[in-house]
Amino acid sequence: MVGKLKREPWSAMGKYVLITGATSGIGLAAAKELAVRGADLGIVARNQTKAKETVAQINALTGGQTKVDVFLADLTDQQSIRGVASEILTRCARIDVLINNAGAMFVKRILTRDGIEKTWAVNHLAPFLLTTLLLERIKMSGEARIITTSSHGHKMAKKGIAFDDLSAEKRYSFLQALMGGANFRYGETKLANILFTTELARLLEGTGVAANCYDPGLVVTNFNQDNGTLARMTMAVMKRFSRPVEKGAETLVWLADSNEISGESGKYYADRKEAIPTAAACSEEFARKLWEVSESQIRNSEIS
Numbered sequence: 001m002v003g004k005l006k007r008e009p010w011s012a013m014g015k016y017v018l019i020t021g022a023t024s025g026i027g028l029a030a031a032k033e034l035a036v037r038g039a040d041l042g043i044v045a046r047n048q049t050k051a052k053e054t055v056a057q058i059n060a061l062t063g064g065q066t067k068v069d070v071f072l073a074d075l076t077d078q079q080s081i082r083g084v085a086s087e088i089l090t091r092c093a094r095i096d097v098l099i100n101n102a103g104a105m106f107v108k109r110i111l112t113r114d115g116i117e118k119t120w121a122v123n124h125l126a127p128f129l130l131t132t133l134l135l136e137r138i139k140m141s142g143e144a145r146i147i148t149t150s151s152h153g154h155k156m157a158k159k160g161i162a163f164d165d166l167s168a169e170k171r172y173s174f175l176q177a178l179m180g181g182a183n184f185r186y187g188e189t190k191l192a193n194i195l196f197t198t199e200l201a202r203l204l205e206g207t208g209v210a211a212n213c214y215d216p217g218l219v220v221t222n223f224n225q226d227n228g229t230l231a232r233m234t235m236a237v238m239k240r241f242s243r244p245v246e247k248g249a250e251t252l253v254w255l256a257d258s259n260e261i262s263g264e265s266g267k268y269y270a271d272r273k274e275a276i277p278t279a280a281a282c283s284e285e286f287a288r289k290l291w292e293v294s295e296s297q298i299r300n301s302e303i304s
């Protein structure tokens with residue numbers, strides 16, 4: 001008789017956690033806490049000096065007891081993502097947890113060198129591309145987790161993603177810009193994080209790899225500080241209603257470390273509880289469509 005395999009309870013201790021956006025804010029707080037809990041880290045950063053500072057901060061906390069690797073990439077650039085993924089595959093035998101956390105918002109419409117609107121490129125296409133490039137290695141780790149930082153901001157894209165305006169020309173048009181078009185664009189990308197998680201979880205069914213996402217709440221970070229005086233003033237006012245980074249990172253750390261959620265996949269969490277996103281975020285049809293569209297948006301960089 002074949003006995004049931006007994007699984008070890010999950011924890012971050014001894015796991016290899018690859019995280020984007022760990023040089024600031026929520027990602028930095030989560031990286032520190034996960035290192036303290038015994039995880040080895042790979043941080044994907046765009047700024048070498050900030051990455052070195054991050055490693056120094058983590059080593060100071062752990063006394064150098066855990067490993068911290070640095071991988072440099074600009075997540076707005078698909079060639080850079082492809083390059084860093086190949087470096088990660090060379091240097092990392094296993095990836096137990098992938099955390100797609102880096103994110104930004106841009107008040108002006110900027111196209112990346114791949115011709116993609118920048119908020120969409122960094123918040124959605126970067127996680128999509130990085131995850132798909134690393135997926136086989138993640139699956140080889142047996143039980144693994146993929147976590148993406150979404151936001152309550154997805155509620156701004158109430159009607160869903162404007163698939164007919166993916167480069168956001170209408171969103172950033174003069175009229176829509178006056179009505180906060182950039183916020184709606186940001187909302188679309190955070191909705192994309194949830195839909196991406198839904199479809200990823202479906203594709204990963206039966207593999208032992210779970211995909212979940214979460215809302216950190218309103219958190220005091222460097223977010224939206226590069227968008228001019230008005231944005232900085234708005235963030236300064238919002239600071240009064242925001243939580244500290246450690247609190248903002250709590251659900252992320254829990255998703256990476258807790259045994260309680262083993263086996264759960266395709267879910268959206270807030271404050272360490274499952275949460276209900278908008279109807280658009282629950283649409284399996286949108287999730288499949290987003291996957292198809294995203295595949296076509298990364299195809300050009302595959303051959304260049």
Ligand SMILES: NC(=O)c1ccc[n+]([C@@H]2O[C@H](COP(=O)([O-])OP(=O)(O)OC[C@H]3O[C@@H](n4cnc5c(N)ncnc54)[C@H](OP(=O)(O)O)[C@@H]3O)[C@@H](O)[C@H]2O)c1
Binds near residue numbers: 022025050149224
């Ligand atoms: N703060 C909030 O209230 C809030 C609420 C809901 C969701 N979120 C989400 O939380 C996540 C983290 O944001 P945060 O609030 O912690 O903001 P943050 O302090 O500005 O941190 C953002 C991180 O992303 C990195 N990053 C941005 N663009 C990048 C690029 N092109 N290539 C590589 N890395 C890049 C930044 O690197 P640098 O250090 O080099 O700038 C930084 O490490 C984002 O996905 C955001 O949408 C935030």
